[in-house]
Amino acid sequence: QKEVEQNSGPLSVPEGAIASLNCTYSDRGSQSFFWYRQYSGKSPELIMSIYSNGDKEDGRFTAQLNKASQYVSLLIRDSQPSDSATYLCAITGQGAQKLVFGQGTRLTINP
């Protein structure tokens, strides 16, 4: 089992709809959870961090964490074509500072 798993997609969502991206992880001791956005040919850009169970909202983005079920998700409301990118889930384990990345989900927003 991979440490961090994401559906590679592609995920296609119409403009204005909600895009839902999911990530599961295997290490119950994981402490910090991140979502990065990566445009083609660019480096990853941190868009959300979440550390506690529940929801965290930032503009059109909402991160959701459920440690009991070992999943973290990212919701993008009012999706725009500019949201089309690969979204990477990354996690740090207990006592560790290194990031472990999922394979990424390619998201396409259709006008």
Added chain:
Amino acid sequence: SAVISQKPSRDICQRGTSLTIQCQVDSQVTMMFWYRQQPGQSLTLIATANQGSEATYESGFVIDKFPISRPNLTFSTLTVSNMSPEDSSIYLCSVEGGEARDYLYNEQFFGPGTRLTVL
């Protein structure tokens, strides 16, 4: 967050040669990280570089192949040695940093990357 630059942004190299990639940060940071992103793949950590100590390598990466220097708190280099086509990747450095309240929580920010092609 810190501003991170990398040099070169891209290079095409011949098999058997070595390339040194530089990473410069505009503020002092304790930890710097080097990642590799192979074509169509996600990111894999190569090593963690702390100033004043030897780099810590992840499983599958060795110092002879990927020597790292960390001479001060704003700079690091990664050398890809004796290159083969399998080393063709994007190499990224990252640093921890952000608002003070987040510093304990391992947020990492990435440089623009170095795209390496080995022929």
